[in-house]
Amino acid sequence: MRITMIGSGYVGLVSGACFSDFGHDVVCVDKDETKIAALEAGRMPIFEPGLEQLVATNVAAGRLRFTTDLAGAVAGADAVFIAVGTPSRRGDGHADLSYVFAATEEIADAMTGPAVVVTKSTVPVGTGDRVEAILRERSPDLDLAVVSNPEFLREGAAIGDFKRPDRIVIGTEDERAREVMRAVYRPLYLGESPLVFTGRRTSELIKYAANAFLATKITFINEIADLCEAVGADVQDVARGIGLDNRIGKKFLHAGPGYGGSCFPKDTLALLKTAEDYETPIQIVEAVVKVNDSRKRAMGRKVLHALGAPDADVRGKTVALLGLTFKPNTDDMRDAPSIAIATALGDAGVAVRGYDPEGIESAKEVMPDITYCRDAYEAATGADAVVIVTEWDAFRALDLTRLKQVMTAPVMVDLRNVYRRDIVEAAGFAYTAVGR
Template identity: 80%
Template sequence: MRITMIGSGYVGLVSGACFSDFGHDVICVDKDESKIAALEAGRMPIFEPGLDKLVAANVAAGRLTFTTDLKSAVAGADAVFIAVGTPSRRGDGHADLSYVFAATREIAEAVTGPIVIVTKSTVPVGTGDKVEAIMAELVNGHEVAVVSNPEFLREGAAIGDFKRPDRIVIGTEDARAMQVMRDVYRPLYLNESPILFTGRRTAELIKYAANAFLATKITFINEIADLCEAVGANVQDVSRGIGLDNRIGSKFLHAGPGYGGSCFPKDTLALLKTAEDYETPVRIVEAVVQVNDNRKRAMGRKVIKALGGDGKGKTVAVLGLTFKPNTDDMRDAPSLAIVQSLIDAGATVRGYDPEGMEPAKAMMPEIAYCKDAYEAATGADAVVIVTEWDVFRALDLKRLAGVMGTPVMVDLRNIYPPAEVERAGFAYSSIGR
């Protein structure tokens, strides 16, 4: 099949590369000429494990190409995926759909025959109806179907998630579109990946409901962690104890500094706004958003407390800046709020991250960036583990303590056993233990 992917960001590039690896002919489109030039030269605009090799292999095989020319890419395509950004709109928190609708209008002008338009971007309920209305207004004489096909990719594990999905959700009641989507996903269907066909609005809501539920699990265990600290319990054991119940499950029950990234923050806000528009408030999600925002600031106060209650004149080494490991994504990363709270308290901050240094510099220019954890910790009054990169799980703790001015560690990801860190000479604090 011939597939066109509008948008060569995280979702579009990963999806396009994986579709081409299935044997489809894929064209990835983007307005950013520098991004397309970089992709044609084999340089990835994002860090995602294995993506560079996957792209290179399929470019070499002639199945994956890149262009800024949307019109030529759409002409003759069997399916056109819209995978542009839908960030939170400034001022009100609604999803900004301007890129989706702009792409829709450009697609409409380029249609040359029967086509299936697929919204891969995360969009609020009813967006597909608006896309369909735009296509109906601008396209004459060609059969057009609009489908919702939300993505469920975890940054850092996106290729595996795409090729071995828990489910594939396809929102359409159009028979021809159903068959096209079956053909698109045939390699996964043959591997017995479940395909769930629903109404289009249902598919749109599934994405938001899934992310809101996962955000709720994270926020729930973070509040339980605070309770554990107050009563003298261990949140890791609590997580294991409830996670072994198969009605609950163990995933997303790891206490930490709060969720961030490109999905949970904006998607929970967008769901709140949709619920408000339809006068059906979702109070649990409201609480999740508020608690998570408070959580990040509270982690800054936790570090100040470990410094003796005063950050003025202190130096803090922050290890891990991205919102999670195996990505360079800094969007809504907990480190942003934590670093700001430390600076507000009068501390000097040094940072290190294996992949997120460049995007972090644009967002936090006021901190010093170091070549590794030990340089960041040299002379510091405290070291804070914010992101659980593997490189931080096997630090030489005695060496780390030896280079510090005051050996204090605040482990916001609970990656070390307390006794091990204390034997190395640290005053140690963690989450919910």
């Protein structure tokens, strides 16, 4: 099938590359000429394990190409996917749909025959209705259908998630559109990945409800972690104990500094704004957002306490942050806990040194005032504490003897519970974890 992907960012690029690997003819479109030129030269705009090789293989096979020419890419396509950004709108938290609607107008002007337009972007309930209205208004004679097909990709594991999904949600009441989407996903359907057909508005809400629920699990275990510290319990054992209940499950029950990234922060806000518009407040999700925001700031206070505050003056001390991205195996800094932690430390007069295996260039854009280092040991040199913020594999087996030798004071704050207390303390460190 001929597939056009509007938007060559995280979702569009991964989806387009995977579709081409299924054997479809895919064109990825983007207005950013620099990005398209880089992609044509084999340089990825994001870090995602396996993506560079996947793109190179399918470009070489002639199944995947990149362009800034939207009109040429849309003409004759069987399915046109909209995969542009929907960030939180500055000032009110609503999803910014301007990119979606701008792309829709250009698609309408470029379509030449029957086609299915698919919203892959995460959009609030009712967006598909507006997309269809724009298309029919601008191209009233065309045979078209609008489908909602939300993505459920985890950064750092996106290719595996796309090729081995738990489910594929498709929102449409149009039978021809259903057949087109079955053909698009036939390789996965043959592998028994379930296709969940539902109404378009229901499909749009499934995405937000899923992310809000996962964000709730993270926030729940983080609050339980605080209780564990207060009563002398171990949050990891608590998480295992409740996670073995198959009604709950063990995923997203890892205590830490709070959630971040491209999905949970903006999607929980957008869901709250939709509920507000329809006068049906979701108080649980309201609490989740509030607790998560306060938790990131609390992690900064946790580090300051490990340095001796409030009893000791921490001004002039130095802290090494290991891991800056919101999660490992990505270079994404959106709403990363490291930002709030670095801000809290800086406000207290503490110098911050940082290292991340992939996210340094992205981090420089949002944290220009910290010192960036080449590896964990350079970051720890002269530091009064080392803080594990993101659980990259590179930080799971640090040489603790070497680390202690380069530090001014042997203090470790493990915000991801990567290490065992007895091992770290045996190496001569003062050790602080989360919920343990």
